[in-house]
Amino acid sequence: MPKWFTPAAVLCGLMFVISPLLIARAPDESSMGMVYKIYYYHMPSAWMFLLAPLVCGVSSAMFLVRGRPGDDRRAWAAAELTVLFGALTLITGPLWARRAWGTWWVWDARLTSSLVGWMIGWAYLILRRYGGPGSDKLAAGVALFGAVNVPFIFISVNYWRTIHPPTTVVPRLPVEMGLPLWFCVFAFLLLFMLLMTMRLRLEETRARLDDLYVALDE
Amino acid sequence: MAALRAACVAAVVIGGAAASTALAAQPPQPQDEFRPVGNSPAPEQIPAAPLLIGAYVVVLGGLFAYVVGLSRRLGAVRQDVERLESEIKRRGR
Numbered sequence: 389m390p391k392w393f394t395p396a397a398v399l400c401g402l403m404f405v406i407s408p409l410l411i412a413r414a415p416d417e418s419s420m421g422m423v424y425k426i427y428y429y430h431m432p433s434a435w436m437f438l439l440a441p442l443v444c445g446v447s448s449a450m451f452l453v454r455g456r457p458g459d460d461r462r463a464w465a466a467a468e469l470t471v472l473f474g475a476l477t478l479i480t481g482p483l484w485a486r487r488a489w490g491t492w493w494v495w496d497a498r499l500t501s502s503l504v505g506w507m508i509g510w511a512y513l514i515l516r517r518y519g520g521p522g523s524d525k526l527a528a529g530v531a532l533f534g535a536v537n538v539p540f541i542f543i544s545v546n547y548w549r550t551i552h553p554p555t556t557v558v559p560r561l562p563v564e565m566g567l568p569l570w571f572c573v574f575a576f577l578l579l580f581m582l583l584m585t586m587r588l589r590l591e592e593t594r595a596r597l598d599d600l601y602v603a604l605d606e
Numbered sequence: 607m608a609a610l611r612a613a614c615v616a617a618v619v620i621g622g623a624a625a626s627t628a629l630a631a632q633p634p635q636p637q638d639e640f641r642p643v644g645n646s647p648a649p650e651q652i653p654a655a656p657l658l659i660g661a662y663v664v665v666l667g668g669l670f671a672y673v674v675g676l677s678r679r680l681g682a683v684r685q686d687v688e689r690l691e692s693e694i695k696r697r698g699r
Binding site: 404408415416417418419420421422423424425426427429430433472475476479480483484486487490545550551552553554556557560561562564565579583586587589590593594596597600601603604 | 636637638639640641642652654655657658660661662664665666668669672673676677679680683684686687690691693694697
């Protein structure tokens with residue numbers, strides 16, 4: 389692991405210990421009450437859920453153009469994080485919606501496009517797992533669709549009629565609500581970098597293992 | 607003519623009913639901004655605490671499970687690498 393990994397992991401752990409204290413001190417929201425505080429973990433998860441397919445898509449495009457295995461490994465790692473953070477987003481969202489909207493789920497543009505993005509992440513992983521030879525390039529093609537879906541997810545709440553709060557709520561947050569939120573965003577971003585590093589290392593070690601098997605056969 | 611008039615009336619009635627049903631089915635308006643609760647307590651029709659606690663348990667538990675799983679996978683592959691490296695060295699001798 390790189391030298392920065394251990395200090396960053398300690399810092400990330402501390403941030404996740406401190407974050408519930410900051411969230412507990414933040415005020416409730418006027419119409420949603422206490423359940424609004426799901427937002428402090430839901431939104432950073434959702435942002436990582438948008439970041440991961442972008443990393444996956446860009447890395448896949450680079451892999452298709454240059455054919456370097458490192459790009460492919462990065463794409464694979466990011467696809468797994470797409471599924472992870474997508475799951476967290478798609479579980480915490482309905483828990484919030486149940487109290488705030490009175491329903492677990494609505495088929496609006498934001499929720500539906502998020503579900504599609506999550507399924508594209510699964511499609512990538514399933515292709516890699518069961519696709520056989522050549523699945524790396526097929527999966528890279530799928531990843532491009534996942535990346536193209538990201539701007540659609542982001543702007544969907546601003547352009548289509550939807551119950552989901554628009555993106556403008558974030559810059560309008562008062563300081564006592566915004567501070568814990570940005571703290572959580574940085575904690576999740578740091579965690580994302582750490583998980584990407586670990587997952588990349590796994591792929592590099594697997595590649596080394598494959599090389600060793602070849603060397604052993606010769 | 608009477609049939610045409612009846613059809614028009616039926617169309618208006620059915621259209622009106624469909625429109626009112628569609629309007630009734632519309633979700634509530636989204637919030638443009640979040641505001642602190644201030645002095646007025648928020649309505650609590652559905653208990654918020656189980657949902658809130660559930661959400662945090664899901665996130666922290668999910669992340670923890672993923673980190674543990676990833677560490678185990680990494681450890682297993684590293685062990686295989688070490689085993690093969692020692693095997694290759696042994697054969698080289």
